[in-house]
Amino acid sequence: MMTVKSVLVDRARAVAEQPLDRAGVDRTSIGKLVREFYAKVRNDERLGPIFVREITGDWEPHLEKMTDFWCSVILKTGDYHGRPVPAHLKLKHVTEADFEIWQTLFSQTAAELFAPETAAVFVDRAERIATSLKLAMFFRLAPAAAGRGQ
Ligand code: HEM
Structure with missing residues (x-):
């Protein structure tokens, strides 16, 4: 059914699938951000x-991989072919609070390098990806909800 929410969600998804076409957003500036x-x-x-x-x-290999990743996310270049979830699942000591630090540092860097409306696009994508990584890493059903009954 088409609801206001579903229209907004579809629109957000359509925008996220488009390469961001803004002056000054290219592999060079994304590499600098990384x-x-x-x-x-x-x-x-x-x-x-x-x-x-x-x-x-x-x-250097990590920085190049992360530049490929962000070019794929923002410019839809298709340069990145890795699998972020398994790479993070093996980091056993990382906490949800660490993600807040990660996101704060990322937002600060984006704000230092890009115009506010461009920085907002990077921050929005980072937040969405962080949410899915956190779900993969930390989400556990409570025992009762998981059907174990206690
Ligand atoms: C506290 C939060 C985080 C920590 C501690 C963390 C740590 C790491 C580490 C240690 C690696 C492996 C480095 C390497 O061998 O190349 C990695 C890889 C990666 N991270 Fe994170 N990360 C965090 C959050 C994020 C977020 C929010 C994103 C995306 C928005 C992200 C995207 C990636 C990607 C794309 C890779 C490469 C995976 C691959 O293809 O091998 N990370 N991260």
Whole structure:
């Protein structure tokens, strides 16, 4: 059934499927966003050690992969072919509070580099993806709801 909500949801989805066509948003500026964001992450007292444990050698492959990822998300380039959920499921010590730090640092970096309405698009996509990663990582049915009866 077509409701106001379903129309809005369809419209949001249609917008999210379009490549963002705005001056100054290209692989170069997205690469800069990725690099400045991970510089903040590495300096963060909570997130820094998590990444240092996982990325022991050269950061360049990770930064290039993340640039491919964001170009795919924002410009629909199709450069990224990885699987984010398994990559995060194996991070056993990451908490929901860590995601808040991640999102704060990401929003700050986007706001420093892009015009507000462009930064908002990056932040909106990051939030949606963070929500699905958090569901995969942390969502557990309560025992009663899972049918185990206690
Ligand atoms: C506290 C939150 C997070 C932590 C601690 C975290 C940590 C990590 C780590 C350690 C890796 C593996 C690095 C590597 O070997 O390349 C990784 C990969 C990745 N992360 Fe996150 N992440 C977080 C949130 C997010 C969010 C919100 C997004 C997207 C908006 C994201 C997107 C990705 C992607 C695309 C990869 C590459 C996966 C692959 O293809 O291998 N992460 N993350």
